[in-house]
Amino acid sequence: MPGSTVLKPLKSPIPPGELSVLEKSKQLAAWSAVDEHVHPDYRVIGIGSGSTVPYVVERIVSQGAEANKNRVFIPTGFQSKELIVSSGLSLGDVDQYPTIDVTLDGADEVDTQLNCIKGGGACHLREKVVAEAAQTQVHLFILVADYRKNVEYLGTNFKAGVPIEVVPFAYAKVLQNLHQVLNSPKASLRMAVAKAGPVVTDNGNFVIDAPFDLEIMKEPYTIMAQIKMLTGVVEVGLFCHMARAAYFGNQDGSVTVKWNDGQVQQIAGSNS
Numbered sequence: 431m432p433g434s435t436v437l438k439p440l441k442s443p444i445p446p447g448e449l450s451v452l453e454k455s456k457q458l459a460a461w462s463a464v465d466e467h468v469h470p471d472y473r474v475i476g477i478g479s480g481s482t483v484p485y486v487v488e489r490i491v492s493q494g495a496e497a498n499k500n501r502v503f504i505p506t507g508f509q510s511k512e513l514i515v516s517s518g519l520s521l522g523d524v525d526q527y528p529t530i531d532v533t534l535d536g537a538d539e540v541d542t543q544l545n546c547i548k549g550g551g552a553c554h555l556r557e558k559v560v561a562e563a564a565q566t567q568v569h570l571f572i573l574v575a576d577y578r579k580n581v582e583y584l585g586t587n588f589k590a591g592v593p594i595e596v597v598p599f600a601y602a603k604v605l606q607n608l609h610q611v612l613n614s615p616k617a618s619l620r621m622a623v624a625k626a627g628p629v630v631t632d633n634g635n636f637v638i639d640a641p642f643d644l645e646i647m648k649e650p651y652t653i654m655a656q657i658k659m660l661t662g663v664v665e666v667g668l669f670c671h672m673a674r675a676a677y678f679g680n681q682d683g684s685v686t687v688k689w690n691d692g693q694v695q696q697i698a699g700s701n702s
């Protein structure tokens with residue numbers, strides 16, 4: 431296995447006892463998903479992006495040095511790469527490991543059919559590749575999130591729109607098509623906060639956020655395919671029919687699990 435094999439305990443993102451209800455719900459979702467889906471014999475594990483993922487890594491590290499010594503972890507961007515390395519886990523890349531045992535990732539919103547919006551952190555291109563790599567055998571792409579992301583229809587709470595990664599020289603043309611052809615008049619280039627100019631992804635591209643009416647978002651695969659057909663679009667932050675299960679931590683300490691066959695479970699969250 432490539433990369434570092436020196437294992438050391440990962441510091442919890444926030445000291446125990448000081449987690450807010452929201453952070454606790456993320457931790458519950460992440461820990462429950464790891465306990466259920468990161469089996470001892472799994473060797474190649476995809477680590478997604480977002481605010482719930484540090485708790486995924488925290489729980490994986492707690493499985494111990496022996497469990498992790500022959501594993502390799504595949505990041506979806508800068509954040510997860512840093513998490514993997516700082517946790518003393520072995521780093522790989524999806525071009526070395528195109529078949530992944532299980533990928534756990536966050537989401538901006540997840541509907542009843544496990545379609546989701548991703549890319550609020552501009553990571554969705556790599557996230558989709560790493561998710562697909564975990565689909566080759568038993569479809570083990572698992573979502574983890576807090577209760578705010580559990581919705582019936584995409585776009586209910588997450589109003590920023592569908593994240594779309596575009597090659598920089600094509601952004602104006604893609605924006606024009608979104609405004610005039612695909613009925614997203616408020617689509618806009620995502621601007622950086624602590625930098626003048628646009629957000630630049632880990633792949634050197636720009637991101638457009640395109641809000642759509644609820645009626646359009648009720649058919650996410652259709653709008654995803656239409657956006658993807660626009661020349662200059664690299665990837666769309668709509669993941670349709672990809673996840674096997676989604677874990678949502680709730681405010682009361684329970685976890686809601688939605689499965690891709692339509693089943694919904696309420697379980698007690700893993701908390702020790």
Ligand SMILES: O=C[C@H](O)[C@H](O)[C@H](O)COP(=O)(O)O
Pocket residue numbers: 478479480481482535536537538547548549550551552553554557
């Ligand atoms: O690009 C970022 C990813 O898709 C994240 O998984 C998603 O934005 C959720 O992030 P957070 O948990 O920070 O809201």
